[in-house]
Amino acid sequence: MNKWLLLIISTAFLGVLLAAHLINLISPMVIAYILVMALIGYVVFYIDKRLAEQSEQRIPEHFLLLVAAAGGWIGASLAKVQLRHKTSKWxxxxxxxxxxxxxxxxxxxxVWLF
Structure with a gap:
């Protein structure tokens, strides 16, 4: 996927969350969870990139995917683009x-069904 498209999707998602919060459709706790997970996603992908550069034992891919699925995909997407990490393996x-x-x-x- 084009790196700019990934950044646009992430930014749009954050914009939708902010708009939903401003009109009281989403709890501040959900926003806080997403932002914390984004930070965790970025840090985990950053650490994995540094380990790869040093030829150290890497973070398992299933853990990286778990972090993304748990909400860390926004930060992970930023790290993927910024660090050029995990972009070639289909x-x-x-x-x-x-x-x-x-x-x-x-x-x-x-958010919307409960």
């Missing part, structure tokens, strides 16, 4: 975007 890319989709579906159910 199987990881597919699983990553499935994790992002899963997170968006779960967020929809949590």
């Amino acid at each position: 199987s990881f890319q597919l699983a990553y975007y499935c994790a992002v989709l899963l997170n968006l579906i779960l967020l929809y159910f949590v």
Whole structure:
């Protein structure tokens, strides 16, 4: 996926969350959770990139995907673009975007159906 498209989607998502919060559709706790998970997502991908550069033992891909699915995809997406990390392996890319989709579906159910 084009790196700019990934950044646009992440930014648009944050804009929708802010708008939903401003019209009282979403709890501040949900916003805080998403922002904390975004930070965690960025840090985990950053650490994995540094470990890769040093030829150290890496963070397992399933953990990276779990962080993305749990809401860290916004920060992870920023790290992927900024650090050029985890961008070439097709199987990881597919699983990553499935994790992002899963997170968006779960967020929809949590926010708008409950």
